[in-house]
Amino acid sequence: MNKQSRFILAVLAFGYAFLYIPLVSVVVYSFNDSKLATVWGGFSTRWYGELFRNDQVLDAAFLSLRIAATSATFATILGTMAGLVLVRFGRFKGRTLFSGMITSPLVMPEVITGLSLLLFFVSLHGLIGWPGQRGFSTITIAHTTFSMAFVAVIIQSRLAAMDESLEEAAMDLGGHPLRVVFDITLPLIAPAMVAGWLLAFTLSLDDLVIASFVSGPGSSTLPMYIFSKVKLGVTPDINALASLFILIVVVGLIVAWMAMRKTQTR
Amino acid sequence: MTDPTKPADFIRIRNVSKHFGDFVAVDGVNLDIGKSELFSILGGSGCGKSTLLRMMAGFETPTSGTIEIDGVDVTNQPPYERPVNMMFQSYAIFPHMNVEKNIAYGLRKEGIAKQEIIKRVDDVVGLVQLGDFRKRRPDQLSGGQRQRVALARALIKRPKVLLLDEPLAALDKKLREHTQFELMNIQDELGVTFVVVTHDQEEAMTLSTRIAVMNEGRFLQVGTPKEIYEYPNSRFVADFIGTINTFEGTVSRIDDNAMSVDCPELGGDVRALIDDNTHVNVGQQVCIAVRPEKIFISFEEPEDHEGVRAHGVVDDFGYFGNLSLYRIRLESGRTIQVSWQNQRRSAKRFVEWEDKVWVSWRPRSAVVIKGES
Numbered sequence: 001m002n003k004q005s006r007f008i009l010a011v012l013a014f015g016y017a018f019l020y021i022p023l024v025s026v027v028v029y030s031f032n033d034s035k036l037a038t039v040w041g042g043f044s045t046r047w048y049g050e051l052f053r054n055d056q057v058l059d060a061a062f063l064s065l066r067i068a069a070t071s072a073t074f075a076t077i078l079g080t081m082a083g084l085v086l087v088r089f090g091r092f093k094g095r096t097l098f099s100g101m102i103t104s105p106l107v108m109p110e111v112i113t114g115l116s117l118l119l120f121f122v123s124l125h126g127l128i129g130w131p132g133q134r135g136f137s138t139i140t141i142a143h144t145t146f147s148m149a150f151v152a153v154i155i156q157s158r159l160a161a162m163d164e165s166l167e168e169a170a171m172d173l174g175g176h177p178l179r180v181v182f183d184i185t186l187p188l189i190a191p192a193m194v195a196g197w198l199l200a201f202t203l204s205l206d207d208l209v210i211a212s213f214v215s216g217p218g219s220s221t222l223p224m225y226i227f228s229k230v231k232l233g234v235t236p237d238i239n240a241l242a243s244l245f246i247l248i249v250v251v252g253l254i255v256a257w258m259a260m261r262k263t264q265t266r
Numbered sequence: 267m268t269d270p271t272k273p274a275d276f277i278r279i280r281n282v283s284k285h286f287g288d289f290v291a292v293d294g295v296n297l298d299i300g301k302s303e304l305f306s307i308l309g310g311s312g313c314g315k316s317t318l319l320r321m322m323a324g325f326e327t328p329t330s331g332t333i334e335i336d337g338v339d340v341t342n343q344p345p346y347e348r349p350v351n352m353m354f355q356s357y358a359i360f361p362h363m364n365v366e367k368n369i370a371y372g373l374r375k376e377g378i379a380k381q382e383i384i385k386r387v388d389d390v391v392g393l394v395q396l397g398d399f400r401k402r403r404p405d406q407l408s409g410g411q412r413q414r415v416a417l418a419r420a421l422i423k424r425p426k427v428l429l430l431d432e433p434l435a436a437l438d439k440k441l442r443e444h445t446q447f448e449l450m451n452i453q454d455e456l457g458v459t460f461v462v463v464t465h466d467q468e469e470a471m472t473l474s475t476r477i478a479v480m481n482e483g484r485f486l487q488v489g490t491p492k493e494i495y496e497y498p499n500s501r502f503v504a505d506f507i508g509t510i511n512t513f514e515g516t517v518s519r520i521d522d523n524a525m526s527v528d529c530p531e532l533g534g535d536v537r538a539l540i541d542d543n544t545h546v547n548v549g550q551q552v553c554i555a556v557r558p559e560k561i562f563i564s565f566e567e568p569e570d571h572e573g574v575r576a577h578g579v580v581d582d583f584g585y586f587g588n589l590s591l592y593r594i595r596l597e598s599g600r601t602i603q604v605s606w607q608n609q610r611r612s613a614k615r616f617v618e619w620e621d622k623v624w625v626s627w628r629p630r631s632a633v634v635i636k637g638e639s
Contacts, residue, residue: 042521163356163358165355165358166360166361168354169352169419171345172323172325172346172351173351174375174376175346175375176346177346183371184360209300227523
């Protein structure tokens with residue numbers, strides 16, 4: 001091995017170590033037998049067991065999963081519709097503006113998004129009396145609004161790469177435009193929709209800031225629960241919980257990546 | 267094949283224009299195409315030929331003008347209601363359906379009974395010889411097979427007109443020649459009117475009953491391949507189709523059926539025929555155009571007194587197997603192209619570089635094109 005490639009390897013190792021050592025340490029300490037989260041006391045899976053006897057954690061996890069699944073579904077539907085219109089319906093007036101506006105939630109600070117949504121829900125409550133209690137529905141709506149932007153971007157790039165004459169051919173063969181969407185367009189962008197759903201799901205599962213703004217009493221998502229617990233000191237069962245989280249996110253990302261790869265090879 | 271006595275008005279295109287913002291893609295085109303014709307629209311990229319085809323298919327709406335097919339005004343009909351099908355340049359085979367499903371798609375949208383669909387798929391699969399590939403996925407097909415699927419899928423709808431967008435451009439040369447004749451046979455068998463858009467003049471020449479040469483959104487000439495090749499009506503057409511040598515000149519004398527044109531590049535007066543289409547006056551600017559294969563090369567001065575001749579030296583030549591191409595520099599300094607069939611099998615060259623030769627052609631071999639360059 002020559003000098004240069006050894007150097008490149010070292011740089012690579014350093015970069016990845018920087019990224020992953022914190023995560024690995026969480027996973028390692030989740031198997032720590034000691035009651036002190038930062039002192040090693042031998043291998044054990046007791047904190048996982050304890051975690052599953054903790055109703056508060058389970059409630060929060062269940063709420064998070066419900067919100068993530070629902071908001072990802074809505075985000076996929078809305079994002080796909082937005083992507084379809086922006087790519088396939090020609091150059092209508094203001095298309096560039098819409099195109100830019102759909103991506104702005106990607107770069108908007110979460111604090112701003114959360115604050116504006118909170119203000120929106122409060123004034124909406126003043127106007128029509130809904131939402132009475134902030135919780136599942138408000139967090140779901142909030143998560144849908146920012147994650148549909150991600151879905152729209154994925155769908156847009158997939159559609160732009162897809163040969164438009166496929167849809168034209170279907171129309172030429174007698175398919176009405178709406179039928180063509182179901183016969184041709186949707187089956188061909190389905191992998192991108194799966195990838196979009198999974199991305200929206202993980203984004204929702206991860207989110208702390210926006211959820212904190214728009215949730216009400218008694219409805220804590222898992223990240224909110226962890227955050228509040230950590231303020232009182234790190235306990236080993238949080239390490240176990242974080243490890244499970246990492247597992248779910250990694251699996252979601254791998255499946256999303258595989259779905260995207262499948263679209264590209266098509 | 268076209269019957270010249272039959273009126274050529276199965277497709278009637280009247281004053282059709284298409285503007286994209288300030289850009290005029292198609293500019294007031296008129297065209298009549300007869301039933302069962304194999305009509306080609308030939309032009310370079312961006313000449314408006316694809317836009318015209320897309321207007322016939324219904325993917326674009328003309329800015330002005332009308333399109334009639336078989337007596338019905340289809341100008342504003344959407345593509346899924348027109349009695350027209352199109353074969354796309356990319357073939358546009360649905361990647362998530364197998365060959366059979368691709369072909370049957372159009373019939374399923376018509377709501378035709380299953381039994382009937384199966385029968386018609388059988389017929390058309392036989393016609394394009396895809397029997398062994400019915401269950402294949404599109405990514406398991408070669409370029410030629412994909413082309414057949416696209417053709418079958420369009421033909422199964424029994425369209426009144428089949429539009430073909432660069433049908434052979436994606437195939438390699440050998441396959442292209444083979445497919446060309448296959449397309450002609452299928453067209454002949456079914457009697458469907460074919461409208462082909464192509465940039466390949468060779469393809470247009472062999473395929474078509476008639477050709478329209480298009481440039482900058484307008485038709486320059488519409489005619490049979492022979493008319494277009496032998497009697498081009500403009501410099502653009504002459505230049506676009508095949509190779510041609512053109513010489514600018516002034517009409518110096520007019521007789522009953524011939525004229526003399528003073529061409530400085532050919533060293534003086536040359537004779538050319540006057541046919542029905544050429545009405546010229548003395549003093550008019552014209553251009554004498556002659557194809558490379560109509561020019562003879564000889565070492566002796568040709569004796570034909572009417573013939574056009576010029577003296578020059580061999581500048582360069584290329585051997586193409588079936589023919590050789592010579593570039594001869596005339597005394598005026600002008601270089602012309604001459605092609606020569608290699609009829610004899612011989613390793614010896616006919617001429618060498620810097621050989622002094624005569625080039626000549628018969629007056630009726632040249633075409634006179636009016637107008638200044």
